Amino acid sequence: MEQSKEEKVHRVFENIYHKYDKMNSIISFRQHIRWRKDTMKIMNVQKGKRALDVCCGTGDWTIELSKAVGEKGEVIGLDFSKNMLKVGKKKLAKEKIKNAKLIHGNAMELPFPDNSFDYVTIGFGLRNVPDYMKVLKEMYRVVKPGGIVACLDTSQPTMFGFKQIYQLYFRYIMPFFGKLFAKSYEEYSWLQESTFKFPNAEKLKVMFEEAGYSNVTFKRYFGGVAALHIGYKQEEN
Numbered sequence: 001m002e003q004s005k006e007e008k009v010h011r012v013f014e015n016i017y018h019k020y021d022k023m024n025s026i027i028s029f030r031q032h033i034r035w036r037k038d039t040m041k042i043m044n045v046q047k048g049k050r051a052l053d054v055c056c057g058t059g060d061w062t063i064e065l066s067k068a069v070g071e072k073g074e075v076i077g078l079d080f081s082k083n084m085l086k087v088g089k090k091k092l093a094k095e096k097i098k099n100a101k102l103i104h105g106n107a108m109e110l111p112f113p114d115n116s117f118d119y120v121t122i123g124f125g126l127r128n129v130p131d132y133m134k135v136l137k138e139m140y141r142v143v144k145p146g147g148i149v150a151c152l153d154t155s156q157p158t159m160f161g162f163k164q165i166y167q168l169y170f171r172y173i174m175p176f177f178g179k180l181f182a183k184s185y186e187e188y189s190w191l192q193e194s195t196f197k198f199p200n201a202e203k204l205k206v207m208f209e210e211a212g213y214s215n216v217t218f219k220r221y222f223g224g225v226a227a228l229h230i231g232y233k234q235e236e237n
């Protein structure tokens with residue numbers, strides 16, 4: 001029987017958890033760290049606030065958020081891979097982070113009441129879920145009026161020439177990295193498949209608007225290899 005997208009993604013992350021951080025840095029040439037830093041600057045996260053990091057994986061963005069909200073704030077990281085969470089929990093303990101916790105859950109049905117968080121983030125997670133719109137709506141539901149939702153993910157490069165090089169890199173070089181470093185060719189070919197299927201930055205902006213967000217903006221990184229989308233939930237009058 002054919003596996004669903006959700007089952008496949010779950011299996012991929014349950015298998016690569018121990019190499020994920022290393023592979024992430026190699027594949028993106030450590031650019032993901034710069035993109036997240038820039039995103040945090042744009043979000044201007046305030047002390048004492050509540051944040052949710054959806055598809056938190058091994059917790060890098062959760063940790064950044066926990067530092068930004070300070071000890072009076074609170075951060076929850078949510079992921080459906082127990083193995084990815086296990087790595088994240090070790091990192092939180094190592095950094096003695098007290099204001100964040102990592103929980104097991106599904107992005108498709110966030111286990112929180114409406115209007116619970118000031119900030120909701122999703123990093124390299126949206127392209128992995130079975131229904132992008134459902135998750136965009138779930139994040140919209142749980143963010144407070146006036147709150148911010150930020151999505152950082154791979155995107156479709158727009159620069160001519162660069163686009164072709166990128167496709168070659170993805171098709172031939174990146175899976176080779178996966179095989180070489182993680183012995184998991186199949187798992188890393190998922191990254192290629194999910195990236196090519198993911199909507200381009202303009203289309204994703206429209207999807208944010210259709211999910212209900214206001215003032216949606218996006219910023220491309222590295223010739224459009226990745227993009228940050230930010231949307232707001234309008235304050236009630």
Ligand SMILES: C[S@@+](CC[C@H](N)C(=O)[O-])C[C@H]1O[C@@H](n2cnc3c(N)ncnc32)[C@H](O)[C@@H]1O
Pocket residue numbers: 006009010013024054055056057058059060061078079080081084105106107108122123124125128129130
């Ligand atoms: C590429 S990793 C990104 C992890 C982290 N946000 C980062 O930036 O490094 C994608 C994560 O999404 C999680 N994920 C995928 N689909 C999910 C779902 N439906 N619900 C919860 N987590 C999911 C995977 O388990 C994995 O940890």
